[in-house]
Amino acid sequence: MSDPRLDHLLYAVPDLLAGVAEFAGRAGVTPAAGGSHPGGTANYLVGLGPSAYLEIIGPDPAADPATRRRAAELELLDVPRLAGWAVHPADICAAVRAARERGYDPGDVAPMSRRTPDGTLLEWRLTRWDEPARVDPMPFLIDWGSTPHPAASGLPGVRLASFAAVHPEPAALRSRLAALGVELDVEEGPVIALRAVLDTPLGPLTLS
Template identity: 35%
Template sequence: MAEIDHIVVGARTLEEGAAFVEEHLGVKPRPGGVHAGFGTHNMLLGLGRACYLEVIAPDPAQPEPEHPRLFDLDDPAMKLRLEAGPGLIAWVARTPVMDAVVARLGPRAGEVKSMSRGDLSWRMAFPPQRQDMDNLIPALIQWQGEGASARLPDSHARLLRLEGEHPEADSVNAALGERGLEEALKVRRSPHARLVARLRRPDGTEVTLSSG
């Protein structure tokens, strides 16, 4: 079993990402922290007790990491895209049974990485590069104890639903089904791949964030 844990907004800097979120949702994300050794840092916005939004950007205070930064932040195409401004780039799904999922999927699950920030700790498995179907197949996360969303103040913004578009929609939906995520993201066939998040601002108006 898996479910939506959080959505990810990428940015060149946290300042740019925070301004983007405030412009679109009307609320400011709060400081998160540093992903030591991974070359990134983040800010967070609570979307209720079980979901949140993460703004992630390269951390200029850290040395270049040994491996590419998460969420393709070092990819030339992603860098070019974020030059134009922050935007929705990915989503992450939560599972309480990471080992069972990895055992079932084998190499398709990706390498499991242990991460921590302050007193939060978790494990993540990112799909192998170029097998994430343009970031429509999410990284999986298993929190060790309480997760980030439970500690965040409620912004009163809400994620209403996630949608996807992809030229190979059937393949994407099959991969989501293998991970128990067929209800979390509905993908329809389209010439261009994109992730779409429908959200409600605290004032009740609805907004859309899209990866393309």
């Protein structure tokens, strides 16, 4: 299972509205619009409990194509994929320092923001997550500060039954996770992947 500090899972899709519709058809739960990010992406959200959620992220249909730098990678996806995950440490800066002392650099902490559909500005800080379409079994760190956590906003919800990573060198991945102080089930396999099983009104749904 995943670390108890799990903040959210990232499900990357090449077409945001089509990806949301496909998820709703498979899960029996309609994700809620989250908002737009700088760089041309936008998201829809599904709750995984009181402090975690699933983020469906894809190219923002309303964004100017000239500003969709980050969205370009997503548009090249052949199929949706579970691409990343985030944890929320008690102190994000202290967690970065500790990880570096143990030999793993999660990247610098940087501010980010997005606007919700009603115009509310949400602001947070997070460590490096440069390629939204690339599967990364190492989580990034996030700190919501004074911004209310998205999972507390009354999202439509499902239950996260299991979450794990697959990696050709599981011992190496476990070592990096330990340096970050993070827990995750890791299985050996030929390609790097993340896999989550959700309990939904339509039965178990596997995202990978």
